[in-house]
Amino acid sequence: MGKRDKLSGNEAVAIAMRQINPGVVAAFPITPSTEVPQYFASFVNDGLVDTEFIPVESEHSAMSASIAASAAGVRTMTATSSNGLSYMYEMLYIASMSRTPVILNCVNRTVSGPLNIHCDHGDSMGARDSGWIQVYSETNQEAYDNLIIGTKVAEDPSVMLPFMNCYDGFITSHSVENIELIDDSDVKKFVGEYEPAHALLKNTCAFGPFDSQLYYYEHKRHQAEGMKNAKAAIIKYSKEFEKITGRKYNLFEEYKLDDAEIALVIIGSSAGTAKFVANRLRDKGIKAGVLKIRAFRPFPFDEIGAVLKNLKAIAVMDKCTSLNDAGGPLFLEVRSALFDQPLHPHTVNYLYGLGGRDVKAGDLESVYMDLIKIIETGETGNVHRYLGLVE
Amino acid sequence: MSNMLEIRWHGRGGQGAKTASLLLAEAAFDTGKYIQGFPEYGPERMGAPITAYNRISDDVITIHSNIYEPDYVVVVDETLIDVVDVAAGAKDTGAIIINSEKEPTDFADKIPNYKGKIYTIDAKKISLETLGRYFPNTPMLGAVVKISGVMPEDTFVEAMEKSFNHKFKTKPTVIAPNMEAVKRALKEVKG
């Protein structure tokens, strides 16, 4: 049985790493992810894991070392945030193309500049097309659970892609909340041993060869298939996880969507605040719901379209600015997913919570109120909106 | 979630307001509650005003934002009252608890728009007399438990003892003075 505890998100993730006991952890500190390798290094020091801990000199090296260790055939993990992820960029693509299932805990923080250490999703959203699986968490419980599930998803033979475990900097990483930890032995049993078909220390093979015009495209298509298969793998391992914990996960969470007329599509910790607000509105007879994204990569394109098509008005919430005069990444994909559906609800985009701007219950309530107004007038109005901006 | 209690802490960097909020979360957790304990991270340094928060509830807490309408406000450093609007949004049904040797009535003029109750506790005196050093957060913790009634006093005392036993495993001599500080705080808060 699990153990009830109170932990910060970073503590919880470090504990999951201890329970998984990866072969190699290579990391470089950056706020707010620093505590993850910090706590983990103490586990190494105390002999609680037999991980080779590599305190590298940069994030670029952290990812390089991780790719090499994973190619060698061991489970490999790291953590970073913000500009640290930016500095890994070159190697993010190498990791996914080499099909090395490296696990990266991305503690979401905006990317400078202006210089800011607080949460938004600009760092991981920038890497959304780098070939990494991306799963986002609302709570420290989810950050802990998703790391354990994600390890299996990444290593599934039909997938073999790196996994980014994303959770909100400070809001999740540094806040202490209730959590239920799984027994060490159950985690160990769930993740099992990492047994790749090919590994440098297992059989003679070569990773990352030069790929000419005659091969590259086919290898990219092969990689795309891995990402496609990740969808089924996320569902499969989430179901297996539910059997040992009772905690239910899917590609996304449908919160009171069954009969909802208005909904927010939202990622991360603010999804919890949205649920709080939806409940308050339901008490007043307003049919409000929330669609919380869990897997952003692979993107549940058809599934989201099918779930949202019967609503009357939707607000897609982007905690990340694309500076493209077209809308945030979540908005563009959600609205595109609705295009093939027979019904097209009014869909608007809100930019919110940038650089750690606090997202209040009242802010999200005002979005629901805007949606009600859209239904009443029948006019979508301005599609690109700013929430909580001083103007 | 009508039974959710929200507490806002005002302190200065280095005084332990963040630690106090985490200790309160821990004590409430030990009584079976759902808890949140988090600071508002800013460019804080020693002495800069900082804010920390607690939510304590019988039900799962899903809201993830700072606290704007706290039931209770804890002021770890009374000089902050001149620089920070400690009563901002504070509910009239709750209270503000100030670390001061003064009487609660002495603060009526300084926080004129607040209609709830004001309490004071001389955490400095308690801390110096029990611990021999100025660590206001332990007495403040006792005061907020006493005033808010968030948990029974004896449950709180037990939880603190457990926590200190764990935290000071290597320096057991400081456990008793800390417990003394907690118990005196429960008695000496004025309002």
Add this chain to the structure above:
Amino acid sequence: MAVDKEKWIVDPLTPWQETTPGGLIPTGGNAKYYITGGWRANHPVFDTEKCKDCRLCFPVCPDSSILIDKETNKMSGIDYEHCKGCGICANTCPFGALTMEEGGQP
């Protein structure tokens, strides 16, 4: 358009389903099946009489095309299947035992 799974030679324009993930090469030493000898414009000629078996040619050859006889453990000639005719060996040999001659084939 096929994959030789013994030598792990993947032909150009092989359907993606039959390629390996990330272009992984699941074997070692299969570069020898790739014949680069046809790239030569000039070819080296080896004179056993002049060779003192100093083997300075061996480490400088970029294509591992200096052959060593396994039994005598002596320099025994050129691997013309893989030699690209760069001439570095001829330039390095202190005894004139390797010289370049015109034409790709010996």
